[in-house]
Amino acid sequence: MSENIVNSKKNAGNYAADLVIDGNIVGLGTGSTVLYTMERLSYRIKEEGLMIKGVPTSYQTAVRARNLGIPLTTLDDFPKIDIAIDGADEVDSDFNLIKGRGAAQTRERCVAAAAKQFIVVVDESKLTKKLSAVVPVEVIPFALAVLCDKVKSLGGNAIVREGVKKDGPVITDNGQIEVDCDFGEIDNPESLETELNNIPGVLSCGIFTEFKEKTVVIAGNATGIEIL
Numbered sequence: 001m002s003e004n005i006v007n008s009k010k011n012a013g014n015y016a017a018d019l020v021i022d023g024n025i026v027g028l029g030t031g032s033t034v035l036y037t038m039e040r041l042s043y044r045i046k047e048e049g050l051m052i053k054g055v056p057t058s059y060q061t062a063v064r065a066r067n068l069g070i071p072l073t074t075l076d077d078f079p080k081i082d083i084a085i086d087g088a089d090e091v092d093s094d095f096n097l098i099k100g101r102g103a104a105q106t107r108e109r110c111v112a113a114a115a116k117q118f119i120v121v122v123d124e125s126k127l128t129k130k131l132s133a134v135v136p137v138e139v140i141p142f143a144l145a146v147l148c149d150k151v152k153s154l155g156g157n158a159i160v161r162e163g164v165k166k167d168g169p170v171i172t173d174n175g176q177i178e179v180d181c182d183f184g185e186i187d188n189p190e191s192l193e194t195e196l197n198n199i200p201g202v203l204s205c206g207i208f209t210e211f212k213e214k215t216v217v218i219a220g221n222a223t224g225i226e227i228l
């Protein structure tokens, strides 16, 4: 990762952490940008006495939060939360998102849905006019072929994500399979999201279109941020 991208992620992540106030229940997204948010929250907890609890969206985020001294809670205890901060793989000009590079989009969707405010932290290279990144989809193995068939009928191409230091498919934090679906440029993200999420056996696809009204996008660059 170039130094520019690292600084851009850091600037976005840090800015988002400073939006958090005492008493907040904070959805903690997954990925490299939110890690900067979590590091800054950890600093604020230790240095400023900030009192918060985090709801992690993945096993990795839970482990990182524990190591950083961020107290954790769950959606069982707080079905409604104050603010969720999360990264994205692509953000279009209408605030439609593609998420799930880390295969965490199902829990990320649950946490974003539970939050009053959804803060998306990205480096500015993630901004695009039209979504065209690969769309991750989490599916139960029983429905894998049905999903692949449906993706084909929608003009896409589905590839089961393979592990890096494991042979065979990536098994998600929910014990399911992650499938990367390439549709090229996506003309209608809302309808594609609905089509994919309605396939029986799909837990969640990575297209997020329904949180626009509560979304603030913080796009980091090498020297600062832009709020969209």
Ligand SMILES: O=C[C@H](O)[C@H](O)[C@H](O)COP(=O)(O)O
Pocket (backbone or CB within 6 Å): 029, 030, 031, 032, 033, 034, 086, 087, 088, 089, 098, 099, 100, 101, 102, 103, 104, 105, 108
């Ligand atoms: O499953 C992973 C998530 O959707 C991430 O939030 C997304 O991939 C962005 O990650 P990063 O901040 O590392 O680019």
